[in-house]
Amino acid sequence: MKLQLVIRRAPAKAALEWLKQGWLLMRAQLLLLVLFWLMLSVSLLGLLHPLLAVVSTLLSPFLMAGFYEGIVRAQQQKPLTLSTLWQPLKDGQHRAAFIRLAALNILFSIPSQLLIQQQMPLWETGQADLLALFALVAMAAINAMLFAYAVPVIYFLREQRLWPVLQASFMACWRNVPALTLYGVLSVLLVLTGPFTMMISLILILPWLAISFFLSFREFFVLTPARPDEAAVFEV
Template sequence: MEKQFKVKLVIRRAPALAALGWLKQSWQIFMQAPAMWVLMFVTLMALALLSQLNPLLGIAAMLLSPFLTAGVYKAVVAVQHKQTINFSILFSTFQEPDYRAVFIRLAALNLLASIPVSMLAAILMEQHQQQIIDPVTALAFAASAVLVWMVFAYAVAIAYFLKEQRLLNIMQASFTACWRNIVPLVVFGLLSIALIMLTMPTMFIGLLLVVPLLNIAFFLSFNEFFALQVKTQDEGVLEV
């Protein structure tokens, strides 16, 4: 009789300067197919701009986002395995029915969670126009924005690569990974801002290079934070 096993999800702590390694690896991956990465992210930026034209387009873009994000991550893994990637990989996860339900649910929850953040942002914009910023409102906006980001930062990767379907487990794992690795993520954020600012002399044309680089590097942080351990147990479950 075969023994059942227990799969335990281990969230590791990365070194403070781990972001430097992510960026270095990201550059190596980017240079394997630079034109393809630029084409994919130009497409994603174009869709993001279209989503700003109409609220319905914004909702549609939010629902599509997990599928496209998974497509980008899938391309990273393909390059890591020395495989050739093409533009169609960006949309390939639409043809994988096992992930449709969880992706749509994650997108809907993300959209719902973003509503109070957007409301606070609108209030801050109005206060800025009146040149009176309420520090409580500013703090509430910052805290809520960071919280929502932490809950959903790794959600797509967890659902797709760890094959977790339970939304609470996905969001808990994403939040825990961010919380345990807040220092390397802050370093990564500062480096990201610095790289984006370096594109200013190019009229931000350099973003065509920087945006793919940062997105690939962020996925590499997922690879470093998450690990699986298999132990013989009575039942097969995924724990956080």
């Protein structure tokens, strides 16, 4: 049966459900905390050296897919181990798509980095260029929408072509601005508790938000038969 991708619209209040279910899932499977912090640790290695930054960026889609795989296993009450995080690295099916995605992410970040370097001396002297600041925010928003769901679309929906992947991620964000905006506001409020707890609360809040965000992917994406006379909707 040939399937086609359908992107659902979720109500704004869905953000509350993602957070609720994400908390329950994390509380039930604390190993997700470990997987998240291992993934983040590898990403932070890129701050030590430019070469490590390239390596960590290339590894990022694989580790993110492994973390998402851990969430799905926790939802299905299947065994979860530390090796789950590295499983996508062993799977050659998605390797080329993930490497292309990481390379494209690096390419798309170059204009923002150049603009930041150009504007940094002005910001340090308090002479901010509002037009440049607006351009930077716009580029950051577009990049976030293009790549927000790219990894799970490749890994779970088996789409290897980058343009359909980026298009699906962008459209999912575009069609669900209210829910994602509410989720973003709530996320910021939760993160702002960090300074009041000497950042200790972030140990739980950051993985909680990462799990909850993946649940939005499960909310937005469905697969349906390409022909209307074929059977019903398949959940991702």
